[in-house]
Amino acid sequence: MYKTITAQELKDRLDQNPETIILDVRGESAFSDWHIDHKHAHLVNIQTSKLKVNGPAAYPEIPTDRPVVVVCARGNASREASAILAENGYEPLNLDGGMQEWSEFYYPVTVTKSDDFELLQVIRPAKGCLSYMLVSNGEAIVVDPARHTDVYKDLAREKGAVVKHVLDTHCHADHVSGALALANATDARYWIDAGEMQSSPLEYQALKDGLEFEFGTSRLKVLSIPTPGHTPGSMSFMVNDAYLLSGDTVFVSGLGRPDLGGKAEEWARLLYETVENKLRHLGDNVLILPAHFSSASEITAAGYVGARFEEIRNTNELLQGVGETEFTEAVAGRAGQTPPNYETIVQINRGFATPTTEEIAELETGPNRCAVKHLA
Numbered sequence: 224m225y226k227t228i229t230a231q232e233l234k235d236r237l238d239q240n241p242e243t244i245i246l247d248v249r250g251e252s253a254f255s256d257w258h259i260d261h262k263h264a265h266l267v268n269i270q271t272s273k274l275k276v277n278g279p280a281a282y283p284e285i286p287t288d289r290p291v292v293v294v295c296a297r298g299n300a301s302r303e304a305s306a307i308l309a310e311n312g313y314e315p316l317n318l319d320g321g322m323q324e325w326s327e328f329y330y331p332v333t334v335t336k337s338d339d340f341e342l343l344q345v346i347r348p349a350k351g352c353l354s355y356m357l358v359s360n361g362e363a364i365v366v367d368p369a370r371h372t373d374v375y376k377d378l379a380r381e382k383g384a385v386v387k388h389v390l391d392t393h394c395h396a397d398h399v400s401g402a403l404a405l406a407n408a409t410d411a412r413y414w415i416d417a418g419e420m421q422s423s424p425l426e427y428q429a430l431k432d433g434l435e436f437e438f439g440t441s442r443l444k445v446l447s448i449p450t451p452g453h454t455p456g457s458m459s460f461m462v463n464d465a466y467l468l469s470g471d472t473v474f475v476s477g478l479g480r481p482d483l484g485g486k487a488e489e490w491a492r493l494l495y496e497t498v499e500n501k502l503r504h505l506g507d508n509v510l511i512l513p514a515h516f517s518s519a520s521e522i523t524a525a526g527y528v529g530a531r532f533e534e535i536r537n538t539n540e541l542l543q544g545v546g547e548t549e550f551t552e553a554v555a556g557r558a559g560q561t562p563p564n565y566e567t568i569v570q571i572n573r574g575f576a577t578p579t580t581e582e583i584a585e586l587e588t589g590p591n592r593c594a595v596k597h598l599a
Contacts, residue, residue, distance in 0.1 A: 225293075225305035228316040230328035233292060234348070237261040245292045246285060246315075248274070248304045249322075257589045259294065259325060260348070260519045271295070271304040279311050290314040297321045323584060325349045329374045331356070332526040334466070334512065339441035341382065342466060344512060344527045345374060351516045351591045352398055353528055355468055356382075359439025364388045365411075366460060366468050367514045370401040370583065372408055379409070386411045387438050390430070390445075392470025392514055393457040394419040396565040397591040399583050400572045403427065416449075416456030425574035430458050450501055452494025453479025453593070459501075466510045467532075471593045473502060474513045475521045475530045478541055478554065479593060487555040495550045498542060507533035515591045 228236070237243050241263045247254050254268040267284050279285055291313060295301035298321040305315035318324065326349040334342045341358045347369060355366040356378055363384040368375050379386050386409040389402045394415070403425055406413035417429040436445045446461040450472040457479070460468040471479035478498075481490030509532045516528040523529065536542040541550055564586045570576045571583070578586070 225302075225309040225315040225317055227319045228292060229319055230324050231330075233259075233318055233325070234328065234330060236292070237263045242289070243292065244286055244289070245294055246304070246308075247294045248300050249295050253296070257322070257349075259322075262519050262522075271300045271307070274304055274307050279308055279313060285313065287313055290316050292316045292318060294318045294325075295321045297323045322349065322588075326584070326587065327371060329369070329371065331378055334510070334525075334527050334529065339439065340443055340463075342462065343378065344529070345378070346522075346528065348519070349590075350398055350587065351518075353512070353514050353516060355512065356384075357438075357443065357445070357462065358382045358384045359441045359443045361385060362387050362438040364390065364436060364438060364445060365402075365405060366390045367392055367395070367470065368401040368405050370399040370404065372401045372405040375401070375405055376408060385409070388436055389413050390458075390460065391415040391419075392459065392468065392472075393454045394569055394572050395514075396569050397515075397593060398587050399568060416458055418456035419454060420573055423573040423575070448501060450497045452481050452490055452497045455490065455493060457497075461509075464506075465508070466512055467505065468512050468514075470514045472497060472513075473511055473535065473542075474515060474517070474593075475511070475528060475535060476517050477539065481554060488551055491551040491554040492547065494554060495547050498550070502532075502542065503544075505532045507531065511535055515593045517591075 243263050244265050245259055246267045246269060247258055248271045251268060258266060269282055285291060293301040293305045293315045298319055301317050301321055305317040308315040329345055329347045331343045331345050334344050339360050343356045345354045352369055354368045357364040361384055363379050363386045365375050365386055389406040389411050391400055391402045403413045412428050414428045414430050430447050432449050434447045443463060448459045448461060450457050450459045453471040457470055457472050459470055459472055478494060481487055481494050510529050511532055512529045521528050541553060568586055
């Protein structure tokens with residue numbers, strides 16, 4: 224008989240065990256496109272059908288002397304594979320719910336904390352999605368929440384805080400936003416740039432350049448900064464002149480892709496103006512905290528995803544004063560594969576479509592593809 228493991232237990236195991244073996248029994252293309260990413264994960268891709276035909280002993284990469292985490296899409300094929308392994312003397316741990324369960328797993332990390340302020344990053348590792356909660360003396364602001372709103376309600380409750388405002392940096396294309404649902408559930412106000420919503424029937428407050436939010440007795444100010452390029456209405460939020468919640472404008476490993484609206488060159492020029500007029504004037508020590516990350520290698524030793532602006536600029540040629548033509552050609556030409564189902568997801572986030580929970584889960588399958596990588 225085999226044991227099962229939850230997504231939280233898998234995350235704990237990965238953090239604590241540098242030699243964690245993950246046997247992914249999905250097809251090769253599905254595995255190549257999207258798989259569990261962690262610095263301690265040692266991945267093996269062998270289909271259940273092969274284990275049935277050849278037996279696990281035919282695959283020496285599956286260890287016999289320690290547990291093996293078995294993963295599939297939704298936990299069905301991995302149960303069969305785990306049974307085969309258990310019958311042959313292995314120690315399988317079946318990930319209950321498979322990659323679907325992993326896709327809906329989140330965990331919070333504290334970026335900074337003082338007596339009257341805490342900045343938390345909420346990491347969704349399977350999707351590479353990042354959201355934020357700012358807490359000050361019993362009041363909170365949430366930025367870029369995903370659709371599983373209980374994650375944020377539970378975190379606010381744990382911190383003894385009331386959510387006052389919920390902000391989206393832009394209209395997301397790779398996952399369904401939970402911002403409006405969270406705002407409605409907590410009697411908070413939902414904010415996004417009006418240009419992102421395009422006659423949406425949803426109720427929201429329009430973000431404006433220079434708008435400030437005060438909450439808590441610390442009088443923390445969050446300053447909205449238009450940073451168009453990934454989308455024309457992209458906003459970043461400066462916190463205490465020290466932290467930039469950059470949405471999909473600038474990442475640790477690149478810049479936001481400008482092609483999802485079908486206007487790659489036009490939006491690339493907008494991004495160039497953002498880089499020249501906004502980002503280049505940031506202080507070296509401003510901590511960039513993006514809405515997405517591309518790989519587990521971007522997670523710092525402190526456990527969060529982010530980097531000082533000086534570090535990002537020094538490793539990204541596009542932030543080092545290249546000309547507009549070179550910048551535009553590089554950005555417009557290097558976006559890569561588009562996010563699956565992005566047009567449908569955008570329509571959902573604007574309130575023009577209302578799919579079921581099961582349909583949304585299917586739409587969100589796969590990694591984010593929001594970044595333009597560095598120049599070669």
